[in-house]
Amino acid sequence: MxxxxxxxxxxxxxxxxxxxxxxxxxxxxxxxxxxxxxxxxxxxxxxxxxxxxxxxxxxxxxxxxxxxxxxxxxxxxxxxxxxxxxxxxxxxRMDRILEIRPGDRCAVVEPGVLNGDLQAALKPHGLFWPPDPTSAAFSTVGGNLACNAGGPRAVKYGASRDNVLALTAVTGAGELIVCGTATTKGSTGYDLHRLLVGSEGTLALIVEASLRLTPSAPARAALRGIYRDVSSAARAVARLMAQPVTPSMLEFMDAQCVRLARDVGGAELPHEAGALLMIEADGDAHTLPHALEALRRAAAGDGLLALDDAVDEAAREKLWAARKALSPALRTLAPGKINEDVVVPVSRIPELVDGVQALASEFDLPIVCFGHAGNGNLHVNLLYDPADVAQDQRARAAMARVFALALALGGTLSGEHGIGLAKRDFMPQAVSAQTLALMRQLKQVFDPDAILNPGKLLPDA
Amino acid sequence: MxxxxxxxxxxxxxxxxxxxxxxxxxxxxxxxxxxxxxxxxxxxxxxxxxxxxxxxxxxxxxxxxxxxxxxxxxxxxxxxxxxxxxxxxxxxRMDRILEIRPGDRCAVVEPGVLNGDLQAALKPHGLFWPPDPTSAAFSTVGGNLACNAGGPRAVKYGASRDNVLALTAVTGAGELIVCGTATTKGSTGYDLHRLLVGSEGTLALIVEASLRLTPSAPARAALRGIYRDVSSAARAVARLMAQPVTPSMLEFMDAQCVRLARDVGGAELPHEAGALLMIEADGDAHTLPHALEALRRAAAGDGLLALDDAVDEAAREKLWAARKALSPALRTLAPGKINEDVVVPVSRIPELVDGVQALASEFDLPIVCFGHAGNGNLHVNLLYDPADVAQDQRARAAMARVFALALALGGTLSGEHGIGLAKRDFMPQAVSAQTLALMRQLKQVFDPDAILNPGKLLPDA
CATH class of the missing domain: 3.30.43.10 (Uridine Diphospho-n-acetylenolpyruvylglucosamine Reductase, domain 2)
Known part of the structure; x- marks a missing residue:
């Protein structure tokens, strides 16, 4: 030090x-x-x-x-x-919303503004900024951009990288650069602002962001589908994503999650449930019933045990209860949790979930999967006791195998959390040697003396 | 040579x-x-x-x-x-569609496949790839990616950069790199694939692309709004873009275009029309009428002279006739045309169009504006006789002023055509010296001996 x-x-x-x-x-x-x-x-x-x-x-x-x-x-x-x-x-202290321009669907902010404060300021304009990580109330826009944060809405509205128009930043060389323009289209030279998103402060420090906003739908409604097994739920996800009404959320829970939500969290869920989907549509009073009907048709199919409706906000909250019961329930199983957010193509979800359950057996540790099914972005939660050295070692070995599995299925290490310290040693498995060498060279261009956030994202050479 | x-x-x-x-x-x-x-x-x-x-x-x-x-x-x-x-x-000869995976909303293609051939192959799956440049029938996906091609649909579905998941490419160093993964979310290191999109073959040669597909809406319908003047039409554009039903197309024609389409192209348009909007919605049989109603409400307002409906495809084609009559009509005015595709924030469209008309007077050359209003991406067409040396000089001087105007309004040089040779000399006005220096350094990382497409995109140092 x-x-x-x-x-x-x-x-x-x-x-x-x-x-x-x-x-x-x-x-x-x-x-x-x-x-x-x-x-x-x-x-x-x-x-x-x-x-x-x-x-x-x-x-x-x-x-x-x-x-x-x-x-x-x-x-x-x-x-x-x-x-x-x-x-x-x-x-x-750089937490000001500098400008909101509804007609341009654009807000200009300093990096320290909280995601939740921005959303509150946008609400009277009928607009929102799509990234909605669980931390939204107390995470900053700058932090969201740094790790390319997503959330449940990303399935329809995109993650951070999809919702930024321009960035002003200070590189590791101390140069102020302006990347992109506050327009929704641009083909003027190299796209630097999307390169900065997800770079975790290793290339430049963002000092101003022009964000792409989306008009809020006035109404939303939800469905809860209970499926016999993961593969019938995953087939439903594929059907839901292949038709024109993109759900505004499409969340998945595996059998372990369903059991925990029921037995520990007290949610009303049938014993035979092998997987659960929370499916949400948004629209206006006229279009919403039809959107919901389209989702209902796509959700139906072999292995669907029950499809419950929530047409109003109270019923919707009730359906979400199972999802909300989950996190407290997980804590009752083990004192420690490794939560990684691997991504696979939607069609490979069953192989991912089955493979993860096989690893849970092999390493004798509970692993539960839930998350953003429409993007194939699952949160794999491995539960263990960090004080138990043998369990700690097994947990790390199992997580390495989860990463290898996601990569073998054509997926990647992270959908919305980023790499940081936690996954940098796995980068050589995810990214080819040539591509990684190029990333290192790019880092050197932006940060010639390697002073920005050393030890993160890229593995040691 | x-x-x-x-x-x-x-x-x-x-x-x-x-x-x-x-x-x-x-x-x-x-x-x-x-x-x-x-x-x-x-x-x-x-x-x-x-x-x-x-x-x-x-x-x-x-x-x-x-x-x-x-x-x-x-x-x-x-x-x-x-x-x-x-x-x-x-x-x-690298024109194969390697894979179409409907459940993953993904197609894997070689760069030489024609955009139109890809769309035809996707149609039976109920999917499309959003970029729809006018050249779609005879332009390649690789070319579309190289210049970040867009088209009218981009207002709702994005341009090329928004619709690519992963790229395999050969850098100027001769290294094969794989950028991104074929998943709709990713936060694994630096985003190289979006950096390659729009780089016009100056960084790497794309040899394979995994494209993000969108399900096709089964139906569409159009409105044609005639406005008293550009500023009332532009205010309508801002209203249309600030409400939740995003139009699937939102095209603008200025008074000059309307006059040409009527007097030369034979389209039925009133003499008092100062500007025209073509507004399209897509959806299914249930949702479409309501979507159209939402657009109709947003299109209405001070300065609207007439709002015509086209509920079926024949009526829709008839409304588009004015737009289609335009290009042949332009040719009757002058033998030469410079067509640039500047972008400004939607709220600045009136200033752009007014400023362009002032330049037309100042330089004594007709300039007509039409294009993708929802993105603020206007095609500024300057008509002149290239054989007339004085006109040729005036045309170039006027176009330089159009670029300066777009930049002064917070816009940029190109929305979907790119920079190439035509606009590289204007890059120093659009991009700060520090940012341009960084772009040059990035170029050097990808292409250390500067062999890839020399003389394009970046101005001479």
């Missing part, structure tokens, strides 16, 4: 004033993220302007000191943990 | 056999594109495999010979004209 050079310390203390934190107690709050990893930064900077960010990056570059961008630390991969020390840049 | 070294010539003739063209008559067919620029390549290669592409790039790199990828040359910017000689790689 490095300590900051005196000259750097003095320079940045003068620039940031009360936005420069060096007290260990203050720094501790910026040492960890939701991965439960922890490493103390040498200092924390709270910029208010892009000029301050640029000054900071340039100063740190002169001294070869790491710079780690941070939203609110809700990510699960360790991507915002300062494992090599250095300066954490927390964007909590 | 270089001639090929003998050793290279021999090596590639042996690799390509009858897919190696050196006869001047044969080469002439690969010398131009729809920009009407022309420059003879030293040879033309017609690969059948990615291995052949890789061998070719590596051989050309050893000899520092330019490599220019080519679909069917329908682009309008000169991007596929071999201005520095070298080898044109035409993908006409």
């Amino acid at each position: 490095i300590a900051l050079p005196d000259a750097l310390q003095r320079e940045l203390a003068a620039v940031f004033g009360d936005g420069w934190l060096t007290d260990p107690g203050q720094r501790l709050a910026y040492a960890y993220d939701n991965s439960r990893r922890q490493s103390l930064p040498d200092a924390v900077a709270l910029p208010r302007t892009r000029e301050q960010v640029q000054t900071l990056v340039r100063a740190c570059r002169r001294h070869r000191v790491p710079v780690i961008a941070r939203g609110r630390g809700t990510n699960t991969t360790g991507a915002s943990v300062p494992v090599a020390g250095g300066v954490v840049v927390s964007f909590e | 270089i001639a090929l070294p003998d050793a290279l010539q021999r090596e590639l003739a042996a690799v390509f056999g009858d897919g190696w063209l050196t006869d001047p008559g044969q080469r002439l067919a690969y010398a131009y594109d729809n920009s009407r620029r022309q420059s003879l390549p030293d040879a033309v290669a017609l690969p059948r495999t990615r291995e052949q592409v890789q061998t070719l790039v590596r051989a050309c790199r050893r000899h520092r010979v330019p490599v220019i990828a080519r679909g069917r040359g329908t682009n309008t910017t000169g991007a596929s004209v071999p201005v520095a000689g070298g080898v044109v790689v035409s993908f006409e």
